[in-house]
Amino acid sequence: MAQELATPQVEHAEGAPSRADEIARLKSKARQIRERIVTVTEKSGGGHLGGSLSQTDIMVALYYKYMKVDPKNPKWEGRDRFILSKGHGGLGHGIILGDLGFFPEEELDKFGKTGSRFGMHLDRHKVPGVDASTGSLAHGFGISLGFALGARLRGFDWHTYVILSDGECQEGTIWEAAMCAAHFKITNLTAFVDRNFMSIDGPTEEIMAIEPFAKKWEAFGWRAITIDGHDFVQIFDAIETARAETEKPTVIIAETKKGAGVGWMEQIPKWHYGGLDNEMAIRAMEAIRKYYEK
Amino acid sequence: MAIGLTWTIDDADTMTQGEIYGQVLTRLGEENPLIVALTADLAGSTKIGAFQKKHPERFFNVGIQENNMIGMASGMAEAGLIPVVSTFAAFAALRSAEHVRTDLAYNRRNVKIIATHSGTSFGQAGPTHHCTEDFAVMRAIAGMTVIAPADAFETAKATAAVIAYDGPVYVRIGRSFEPPVWKNLDFDWEIGKAIELREGADVTVIACGWCVYHALDAADRLKQQGLSVRVLDMHTIKPLDEEAVMRALVDTRRIITVEDHNVLGGLGSAVADVIAQSGKGCVLKKLGVQDSFTPAGYPEDLMHINKIDADGIEEAIGEVMKRDFEQDEDWEDEI
Numbered sequence: 001m002a003q004e005l006a007t008p009q010v011e012h013a014e015g016a017p018s019r020a021d022e023i024a025r026l027k028s029k030a031r032q033i034r035e036r037i038v039t040v041t042e043k044s045g046g047g048h049l050g051g052s053l054s055q056t057d058i059m060v061a062l063y064y065k066y067m068k069v070d071p072k073n074p075k076w077e078g079r080d081r082f083i084l085s086k087g088h089g090g091l092g093h094g095i096i097l098g099d100l101g102f103f104p105e106e107e108l109d110k111f112g113k114t115g116s117r118f119g120m121h122l123d124r125h126k127v128p129g130v131d132a133s134t135g136s137l138a139h140g141f142g143i144s145l146g147f148a149l150g151a152r153l154r155g156f157d158w159h160t161y162v163i164l165s166d167g168e169c170q171e172g173t174i175w176e177a178a179m180c181a182a183h184f185k186i187t188n189l190t191a192f193v194d195r196n197f198m199s200i201d202g203p204t205e206e207i208m209a210i211e212p213f214a215k216k217w218e219a220f221g222w223r224a225i226t227i228d229g230h231d232f233v234q235i236f237d238a239i240e241t242a243r244a245e246t247e248k249p250t251v252i253i254a255e256t257k258k259g260a261g262v263g264w265m266e267q268i269p270k271w272h273y274g275g276l277d278n279e280m281a282i283r284a285m286e287a288i289r290k291y292y293e294k
Numbered sequence: 295m296a297i298g299l300t301w302t303i304d305d306a307d308t309m310t311q312g313e314i315y316g317q318v319l320t321r322l323g324e325e326n327p328l329i330v331a332l333t334a335d336l337a338g339s340t341k342i343g344a345f346q347k348k349h350p351e352r353f354f355n356v357g358i359q360e361n362n363m364i365g366m367a368s369g370m371a372e373a374g375l376i377p378v379v380s381t382f383a384a385f386a387a388l389r390s391a392e393h394v395r396t397d398l399a400y401n402r403r404n405v406k407i408i409a410t411h412s413g414t415s416f417g418q419a420g421p422t423h424h425c426t427e428d429f430a431v432m433r434a435i436a437g438m439t440v441i442a443p444a445d446a447f448e449t450a451k452a453t454a455a456v457i458a459y460d461g462p463v464y465v466r467i468g469r470s471f472e473p474p475v476w477k478n479l480d481f482d483w484e485i486g487k488a489i490e491l492r493e494g495a496d497v498t499v500i501a502c503g504w505c506v507y508h509a510l511d512a513a514d515r516l517k518q519q520g521l522s523v524r525v526l527d528m529h530t531i532k533p534l535d536e537e538a539v540m541r542a543l544v545d546t547r548r549i550i551t552v553e554d555h556n557v558l559g560g561l562g563s564a565v566a567d568v569i570a571q572s573g574k575g576c577v578l579k580k581l582g583v584q585d586s587f588t589p590a591g592y593p594e595d596l597m598h599i600n601k602i603d604a605d606g607i608e609e610a611i612g613e614v615m616k617r618d619f620e621q622d623e624d625w626e627d628e629i
Contacts, residue, residue: 081372124401131372136396142362143397146369146377153330153352154373173393176359180366184354 022065023232029099030060031292034261035285036095036108041274042281044111048120050258050271052092054196054229055084055163058254061235062161063096071101074128080158081147083132085140086165086194087121088273094118094127102129138171140164141191145181148189159243163192167199170208175220181249182221190242191222191251194229196258200272217251229254262287310470314446315408316344318453319378323349328374329457332367334360334381340410341470342380360385364393364405371403376457379405383412383466387428391435398462399437406456408465412442413503413554414583414600415468420590425466426583430559432464433532439463439485440532442553442561444506447476448529451483459485468554469593472504475527486530488538494524497611498542501552502528502561505581508597509552511604516611523611531561539568548577548614552602557582577617579610 017025033056041047063069067080084093091111098105103117110116117126121135131147134140144162151158168174181189193213201207210216214224223245227234235254242250258272259265262284276284309317323329323345330352337343337355346353356363360381367377379386386409387394398405409428416423432440439461443449449467456463475491483489491506492513501509506527513523524546526538542549549569551562562580569576581602588596597603601610 132369133396133401136392138361139365139393139396142365142393143369143372143401145362146366147372148369149354149366150370150373150375153370153375156373173359173361173365176356176362177365180356180359180362183357 019233019236026060026064026232027292029064030056031288033060033092033095033099034288036099037092038262038276038281038284038288040091040095040108040111042276042278043109044113046273046275047091047111048088048273049091049262049265050198050273051086051089051165051194051196053260053262053265054256054258055086055089055092055194056260057230057232057256058163058192058194058235059092059096061232061239063100065236066239067161068158069100069129071129074102078156078158081131081144081160083140083144083147083160083162084122084134085144085162086137086168087134087140089163089194090118090120090122090135093130094122097127097129100129103127137165137168138173141174141177144189144191145177145186148186149184151188152186160189161192162189163194165199166193166195166197166204166210166213167207169193169210169213170204178217178220178222185247186249187246189249190239191249193251193253194256195253196256196267198258198267198269198272200269202269214253217253221248223248223250224253225250226253226255229256230260261291263291309446310341313341313344313470315449315453315467315470316341318450320345320348322454322457323352326376326457328376330354330370330375330377332356332363332377332379334358334363334385336381340380340382340408342378342408360390361393364390365397367405368397368401368403371405377405378408378457380408380410382416382423383409383425383428384423387425387431387464387466391431394432394438394462394464395435399435402437403462404460406463406465408453408467410467411469412466413468414588414596415471415504415554415593417588417591417593417596421587424588426554426556426588427559428464428466429531429553429555429561430563433559433564437462438532439530441465441485441530442502443467443529444475444503444527445472446470446474447479447481448483450479452529455483455485466503468504471593473507475507475510483529486533486535488535489527489529490524490538491527492523492525494522495546496522497548497550497614498524498526498546499550499552499607499611500526500528500539500542500561500565502531503554505552505554505602508602508604509607512607512611515604515608521611521615528561528565531564534564534568536568539565540572543569543572543574543576547575547619548617550579550581550607550610550614552581552607554597554600554602555582556585558585577614579614581606581610
């Protein structure tokens, strides 16, 4: 069932870009997404800033380099599947989908408003490009296993990517799924944990410690790769290592900063969710400018 | 719907309901390669394990982890598969309720839950293993279809029907020792359509699951006393056959509901909703578990304690027959 792909990376695929060029392109894209997170939050009156900013680089690498998707044909059977198990990152996810052209980008200005297609947690029936409606934590991971197992049974070669939050890994269901994925040797699935060390009420290690985290995954039969989740080189290497793994499922523990890109929000729990007035939005944009000039 | 099997009452004597369900599913799996089966370490108890022998590559025992199993089934539907999930009702409907709501119903995935050991059918195991809340929970989930077949033959029919239906479905069966209501598979069965098993003009008994057998028993006893008892097998709790309820209301004005479930939120409540919104006067008596935990014991004893066996139903019919209605056709003066 070969179909013509209109994936975003095709647009950029005139000759193999050098890694430096590619990183520059993705950095610029990540900056744009971060800026849009700020402007959409300002307009919508509130959003999950912290987690949307911490996941941005992982999601940009996936959507603008690795994943086969077709914005003109969101339900294309051969697409790679993506599940944002940490559904509260829907703000950042929606902005990427809008940027890719899954729906008119300007609709994002109505994010979370009555009558718009977006709740804070994205609904797969309303937002093209969303493969699973998530929001309640620890649900998306099991669904992602089902995607991968289903693809294997039917002989589909699509790959499934899932992003978990670290706080979500306090839920027992995550470990049910982890055990199960290893048992069934699910290797057409790559899991990320957006390890920003912070949940709503405070640092994960204070609220409910999850360390030693990588060891837990390994004990459950996974290959665990710990990286800096804001470093594209490390993200690329980890994804490529995961894709090449044929024996066991791989989790990429991407250590990130909640609110990454807006210095004054970073690692401050209250920015899990917040609103921005015009003055704060200007300050946030300024912070992003500085972040990328570093 | 052709299931391709020709069991009769004789087979039901030697095979439990669950075994028939397991064999039907296995047979359906031969015709439809998209069917996959999942269980949480209850392959034997739920009889879904029969599927494993014939289709091992499409059978997944996830161990004792119901929540992930529901999520996985939801995901497998993405690949076009038709996952059938079986575990005890208490775990499918209560422990995993939020996964059923979010992963299956909200995501609108084509997954079938065939939950066994429902109601007080696993009596001796005690209240942790009884499940008298599942109708209430599942009914309240948008988009869920909720079915309670009366016996093995209906379970066979229901299994085939829900596989053919596109969407999430919850089917609750007992521990698989439901007494047979049907003699064979030669009857029409449709999701959402009640079956009138006995005609009657004095009172209507609306029952589901293994209470149907007892309702028939009570109706047949009372017939000998000259009472005309209508018996409806309301095998689909949602969407409820409102038309059948309204006909019963108009024709008999006395309705008794019988279910192996809490009287709060189940079949009786669903019927009461229809009656209350009709604006018509009627006597309604809801038989079931009276908002309590049923103690451990033999299932037939528990049904007697909960007054959902033939004796209990007969007694309830006696009570509602004492209610005197004006002999006119004018409903308006009773509102």
